[in-house]
Amino acid sequence: MATRQAARSLYRLIAFSIVCAPWIGYTCAWTPIVVKNVTQLGPQITPDVTHVSRDGGYSVLLNGQIIWLYDDTECLDRQGKQLSFVSNTAAYAKEPNKNVSMLLDFGVEAVGKDQKTGMENYAILADTTVATGGWVTFSPDELDFNLQRQGIERVAICKVWFPHRDNPRLTRVSTGPGTSPTPYSTSQAFVFAPLVYVDSKPQDPAKEYQARGMTLISVSASSKGPVANRQGDLIISGLEVAYGGFSSLLGYTTTANAQDLDDRDVYLLGMTDAGLQLARASVAKLTDFTTYSFWDPTQLQFVKKPPNLNEKDYQKIYLPGTFSSGSVFYSPYFNTFIMVYFNKLVDSTFRIRFLDLNNPVGKDPIWPRRGKRGQGIAPEDVEALVKYAWSPEQELYRSPPAKGGFNYAGIAHPEYFNRQYFAPSLYPKGTGRDERRNQWYGAQSVSEKDAGGDGKHLLLSWTSQLRGGLNSGIYQIQLAKVEFDNIPDNPEGHFPSGSASSSTPTLSLASGAQGSSTTAPRPSVPKTSPSKSSSAALTSTGSAGRIAQQLWGLDSQLLFERLSAWTGVFLLLIIWIFGYAVW
Numbered sequence: 001m002a003t004r005q006a007a008r009s010l011y012r013l014i015a016f017s018i019v020c021a022p023w024i025g026y027t028c029a030w031t032p033i034v035v036k037n038v039t040q041l042g043p044q045i046t047p048d049v050t051h052v053s054r055d056g057g058y059s060v061l062l063n064g065q066i067i068w069l070y071d072d073t074e075c076l077d078r079q080g081k082q083l084s085f086v087s088n089t090a091a092y093a094k095e096p097n098k099n100v101s102m103l104l105d106f107g108v109e110a111v112g113k114d115q116k117t118g119m120e121n122y123a124i125l126a127d128t129t130v131a132t133g134g135w136v137t138f139s140p141d142e143l144d145f146n147l148q149r150q151g152i153e154r155v156a157i158c159k160v161w162f163p164h165r166d167n168p169r170l171t172r173v174s175t176g177p178g179t180s181p182t183p184y185s186t187s188q189a190f191v192f193a194p195l196v197y198v199d200s201k202p203q204d205p206a207k208e209y210q211a212r213g214m215t216l217i218s219v220s221a222s223s224k225g226p227v228a229n230r231q232g233d234l235i236i237s238g239l240e241v242a243y244g245g246f247s248s249l250l251g252y253t254t255t256a257n258a259q260d261l262d263d264r265d266v267y268l269l270g271m272t273d274a275g276l277q278l279a280r281a282s283v284a285k286l287t288d289f290t291t292y293s294f295w296d297p298t299q300l301q302f303v304k305k306p307p308n309l310n311e312k313d314y315q316k317i318y319l320p321g322t323f324s325s326g327s328v329f330y331s332p333y334f335n336t337f338i339m340v341y342f343n344k345l346v347d348s349t350f351r352i353r354f355l356d357l358n359n360p361v362g363k364d365p366i367w368p369r370r371g372k373r374g375q376g377i378a379p380e381d382v383e384a385l386v387k388y389a390w391s392p393e394q395e396l397y398r399s400p401p402a403k404g405g406f407n408y409a410g411i412a413h414p415e416y417f418n419r420q421y422f423a424p425s426l427y428p429k430g431t432g433r434d435e436r437r438n439q440w441y442g443a444q445s446v447s448e449k450d451a452g453g454d455g456k457h458l459l460l461s462w463t464s465q466l467r468g469g470l471n472s473g474i475y476q477i478q479l480a481k482v483e484f485d486n487i488p489d490n491p492e493g494h495f496p497s498g499s500a501s502s503s504t505p506t507l508s509l510a511s512g513a514q515g516s517s518t519t520a521p522r523p524s525v526p527k528t529s530p531s532k533s534s535s536a537a538l539t540s541t542g543s544a545g546r547i548a549q550q551l552w553g554l555d556s557q558l559l560f561e562r563l564s565a566w567t568g569v570f571l572l573l574i575i576w577i578f579g580y581a582v583w
Contacts, residue, residue, distance in 0.1 A: 030488070030490055030491060031354075031391065031394060032334055032354065032487045032488070032490075033334070033352060033354060033394060033396075033484065034484065034485040034486075034487075034488060035396065035397070035482060035483070035484060035485065036483045036484060036485035037482075037483040038397050038480055038481070038482050038483070039445070039480060039481045039483070040400070040478075040479075040480050041100060041101055041445065041478075041479040041480055041481060042101060042478065042479065043101065043464070043476045043477065043478050043479070044057075044068075044101050044102075044103055044461075044476070044477040044478075044479065045099070045101045045102050045103060046091075046103050046105055047102070047103075048103075048104065048105040048108045048122060049075050049105055049108055049122050049123055049124060050075065050076065050077055050078065050083065050121045050122050050123065051075065051076040051077065051078065051080075052073065052074070052075055052076070052105075052124070053072075053073070053074040053075075053076060053466075053473070053474045053475050053476070054070040054071070054072065054073040054074070054089065054475060054476075054477065055070065055071050055072060055408075055409055055463040055475040055477070056069060056070045056071035056072075056088075056409055056463065056477075057069075057070060057409060057411055057461040057462070057463060057477040058070075058179060058180040058181070058191075058411055059093075059180055059411075059413045059415065059461075060180055060181040060182075060183060060189045060191075060219060060415070061183070061415035061421055061422075061438060061441075062183065062186070062187055062188065062189055062219065062220060062221040063186070063187045063220070063221040063222075064221075064438075064439065065092050065093070065221040065226075066092065066093035066096055066415060066416075066441060067090055067091075067092060067181075067219065067221055067226045068090065068091045068092070068093065068103060069088070069089075069090050069135075069180070069181070069191070069219075069226075070088060070089045070090065070091070070477075071087070071088055072085070072086075072087060072088070072475075073085070073086050073087075073088065073089040073124060073134065074474075075122075075123035075124055075125075076474075077114055077121050078114055078116075078117065078119075078121075079114075079116070080474075083111050083121055083123035084111070084123040084124055084125050086124065086134035086135075087134045087136075088134040088135050088136050088193075089105070089107075089124055089134050089135050090106070090135045090225070090226040090228065091103040091104055091105045091106065091226070092104040092106075092221075092225070092226065093441070096416070096441040096442060097439075097440070097441060097442065097443040097444060098443075098444050099444060100416060100441070100442050100444070100445055100459065100479060101479055105124055106124075106224075106225035106226070107124050107125060107225075108122050108123065108124055108125070109122065109123065109125045110122055111123045111125065135226065135228055136193065136217055136228045136230065137228075137230065139230065139233050141233075142195075179191065179192070179244070179245060179246055179247050179248070179325075179326070179327070179411075180247075180327060180411060180413070181217075181219045182247075182248040182249065182250055182266070183250070183422060183426055184250055184264070184283060184426070185426050185428075186422055186426055186427060186428070186438075187220060187221070188218060188219070188220050189218070189219045189220075190216060190217065190218050190219065190231070190248070190286070191216075191217050191219060191244075191248075192214045192215070192216055192217075192235070192236070192242070192243070192244030192245055192248065192268070193214065193215055193217055193245075194211055194212075194213070194214055194215075194242060194245060195211075195212040195213055195214070195215050195234065195238075196211055196212065197211075197212055211238040211242065212234065212238045213234045213235070213236050213237045213238040213239075213240070213242075214234070214235050214236035214242050214243065214244060214245060215230060215231075215232070215233065215234060215235055216230070216231040216232060216235045216244075216286060216287055217229065217230060217231065218231055231286075231287055232287050235286075235287055235289060236289055237289075239309060240289075240306055240309060241270040241271075241272055241277045241279070241306065241307065241309055242270045242271065243268040243269070243270040243277070243279040243292070244266075244268040244269070244270065245269075245270050245271060246269040246270055246271045246276060246323060246325075246326055246328075247268075247269045247326060247327060247328040247339075248266055248267065248268045248269070249266070249267045249328060249329075249330075249337075249382045249385070250264050250265075250266055250267075250283060250380075250382065250423070250426075251264065251265060251267065251379075251380045251381060251382025251383060251423075252264065252265070252380045252381065252382070252383065253265050253282075254383055263282075263284075264282075264283045264425075265280055265281065265282060265283065265382070265383075266280070266281050266282070266283050266286060267279075267280055267382050267383075267385055268280070268281065268292075269318075269328060271323045271324075272309060272310070272311065272317070273310070273312075274311060274312050274313075274314065274317050274320060275314070275317040275318065275319050275320040275321045275322070275323070276317070276318050276319040276321070276323060277294070277295070277307055277311075277317065277318050278294070278295040278318040278319075278385065278386070279292045279293065279294050279295070279306070280292065280293050280294075280295070280302055281293075292306070294306045294307060295318050295386055296316070297315060297316060297317065297318060298315055298316060300361065300362050300386075302386075319390055321343065321393065322343040322344040322345070323341050323342075323343055323344070324341070324342045324343060324344050324408065325341060325342050325408065325409045325410055325411060326339060326340060326341025326342065326410070326411070326412075327339070327340050327341070327411050327412040327413075327414070329412070329414045330379040330423070331354075331414070331455045332379075332418065332420040332453070332454040332455045333453055333454060333455035333456045333484065334354060334455070334487070335376055335377070336354050336355045336356075336357055336377060336384075337354070337355040337377075337382075337384065337385065338352065338353070338354055338355075338412075339352065339353045339354075339390065340352050340396060340410070340411075340412035340458070340460070341410065342407075342408060342409070342410035342462075343393075346405075346406035346408075347398065347406065348398060348399045348400070348401045348406050348407035348462070349395055349396075349397070349398045349399070350395075350396040350397045350398075350399065350410050350460060350462075351393050351394065351395060351396060352393075352394050352395075352396040353390045353391045353392070353393055353394070354390070354391045355384060355385065355388050355389075355390060355391075356388055356389050356390065356391045357369065357370055357371045357376070357377065357384075357388055358370065359388055359389040359391075360387060360388055360389075361386065361387060361388060361389055362387070364387060367383075367384065367387035367388070371384070372384070378423075378424075379420075379423035379424070380423050380424070380425055396482065397460065397480065397482060399460070399462050399464075399478065399480065401464065401465070402464040402465055402466050402476070403465075403466065403467070404464075404465030404466050404467045404468035404473060404474070404475075405465045405468040406465070407462040407463060407464055407465070407478070408462065408463050408465075409461075409462060409463040410460065410461070410462045411460070411461050411462070412458055412459070412460055413458075413459040413460070413461060414455065414458065414459075415438070415441060416441045416442040416457075416458075416459040417440070417441070417442045417445075417446060417451055417454070417455070417456070417457035417458065417459065417481075418438075418454045418455045419437040419438055419439070419440055419448070419454050420437065420438075420454045420455070421438050422436070422438055424436050442457070442459065442481075445457075445481055446481070446483075452486075456483065456484050457481055457482065457483050457484070458481070458482045458484070459479060459480075459481055459482075460479065460480045460481070460482060461477055461478065461479050461480075462477070462478055463475050463476070463477060463478075464476045464477070464478045
């Protein structure tokens with residue numbers, strides 16, 4: 001009897017294993033993103049000013065200089081008394097290979113001695129009042145309005161979101177999500193920044209900050225400091241989604257791999273209360289909002305009519321979820337696009353997603369599984385943003401908050417620890433293949449030799465509240481370095497058969513192993529189990545494909561594979577039942 005019961009238990013164990021086997025890869029989602037180590041690097045250092053309180057912290061590499069952009073910047077004396085306040089400022093990374101935290105500020109002047117110590121005070125005084133703005137200048141009408149109102153009401157140019165005063169732990173009043181500039185050459189970049197109407201004493205507290213819309217700014221680096229130029233006044237109305245406010249990416253047009261920068265398309269992500277929306281525009285017509293087209297997830301195509309700013313139907317949102325600040329960029333380590341961001345939970349946590357090249361949206365033969373024509377994607381293949389689904393959200397790093405409360409304005413800075421920051425097409429014509437690399441930045445933190453490949457390390461920044469309060473707070477930019485682990489083996493074994501057509505060599509192998517190779521194959525970025533927040537972005541043509549993607553995140557090919565596996569399981573169960581009956 002005991003032998004018979006043991007045999008029955010063994011049969012049950014075999015049956016359980018057979019039934020569960022087809023789902024193991026989906027209940028335990030595979031991801032290439034594994035964090036090996038996080039190193040806190042401390043606050044940014046501003047030796048040229050006495051004391052500075054600033055928030056934001058966005059960056060771009062141009063002309064061999066790393067430009068850092070900030071929002072509200074207040075200079076203080078040693079007792080905390082205000083010396084100057086401007087709406088926005090910019091600085092250079094002073095010696096990024098010796099100390100990634102050190103800054104070189106501009107417009108600094110001596111403003112008298114400290115009464116107690118006799119030491120000279122220094123402040124950023126390019127503009128001495130809130131009304132006249134800062135590094136990014138106001139238009140004549142905006143300046144005239146600010147001068148008349150004397151700070152009671154004003155227009156501001158900034159990129160920071162604020163906690164809602166009535167429920168700071170759950171919701172926000174946004175003046176525009178923060179983002180870093182987008183290079184369109186190795187010497188020039190652009191960034192969309194929100195124009196914000198500020199009423200210091202509003203009758204309705206919820207209307208202290210009101211978005212007027214988005215303005216476009218060109219950015220360059222000169223020997224005298226960072227340069228910003230307004231490209232028109234109001235490019236996008238405040239009644240529309242703040243496209244470009246979350247992130248912008250420059251890539252090939254949909255028709256051909258053009259070599260002229262004027263033929264490139266810009267993909268602009270904007271944040272709403274329901275998630276991210278996506279627009280597309282020609283780089284040559286970026287100032288003309290009437291030429292933009294907008295992604296419609298229900299039709300899987302770009303359309304001329306923009307979506308409603310207050311759209312709540314997740315089926316009509318490009319990427320449902322909550323977002324407050326972030327960065328989207330191509331990672332040469334993972335060979336796909338990465339999204340690093342803070343959401344609207346005030347838990348000071350960086351989240352991360354990757355564009356899943358094994359989860360195509362629709363049945364475009366040019367964009368099958370494993371990337372463009374099945375061979376991965378290049379940095380210019382930004383069209384992939386609408387051809388593949390984003391992975392579910394992962395927690396990347398929980399930054400430590402200061403005494404003033406939660407952290408905000410979380411941003412990634414891929415120009416550090418990465419010699420492939422620029423897409424190959426951004427280099428001047430005639431630049432050799434091996435010369436299409438920028439300098440390595442951050443060598444004191446990790447050398448290029450020891451890094452294990454471009455993009456295996458990632459610099460993060462966030463705004464820390466040393467003292468909380470919308471009008472009395474003191475803020476500081478903090479830094480940390482994330483080291484990713486080697487890319488784990490994929491249980492499904494789906495890898496591309498070749499390299500994507502890119503003129504840039506790849507420094508990291510598919511396995512993420514140490515060392516470098518100039519002809520390394522592009523790793524596939526396999527599928528993961530879907531989450532509710534990403535289901536709306538997994539729409540596919542055909543009822544079977546649509547149901548498969550919405551329920552399990554599978555395309556029609558994966559569905560066929562899974563059904564085939566279940567057929568085999570069914571036959572094995574029949575054999576097991578027959579054997580059990582005979583036994």
